[in-house]
Amino acid sequence: MMKFVVALLVLACVANQSSAQLEVTVQKSDFNRAVQDRFCCLIAQNMCTSSCAGQDCAATCTGRCGLFGLFTCGPYTCSAVAGSTCTTTTTTTTTTTTTTTTTPAPST
DSSP: HHHHHHHHHHHHHTTOOTTTEEEEEEEGGGGGGGHHHHHHHHHHHHHHHHHHHSSBBOOEEEEEESSSEEEEEEEEEHHHSSTTBOOOOOOOOOOOOOOOOOOOOOOH
16 A cells, blocks of 8 residues: 555656656566666666657656656756757847947037
8 A cells, every 4th residue: 555655656746747857667568577677777768868859958867667667767868868869959149239439519
C-alpha cells in the first residue's frame, strides 16, 4: 500500500513539470532483467537523446527506471545529450542611439 501512495505522489510531481522538461521511462521491454540495474541510466540517457531531437537545447530530460519509475537518472540537458539535433533559440537585441546637438544662435 505504501508503494502505491509513493507512486501516486511521484505521478503528481511528474504531472506538474514545466514544458521545458522531458521525461523518459525505461520499460522492461527495453532490456532484459539481468542488465536492468547496471545499464538503466545508460539506456535512459540514450532515450533522452532521441527525445531531445528537435526540442530546445536548454530543456532537460530525466530518465526513470524500476518499479513505478522510482529510480531516477539525470537530469540530462538536451544540449549535452543531443547537441547536434536540438534547437537553439537566439534572441537579437537592437539598440538605437540618437544624439542631438544644439548650436547657439549667433550674437547680434
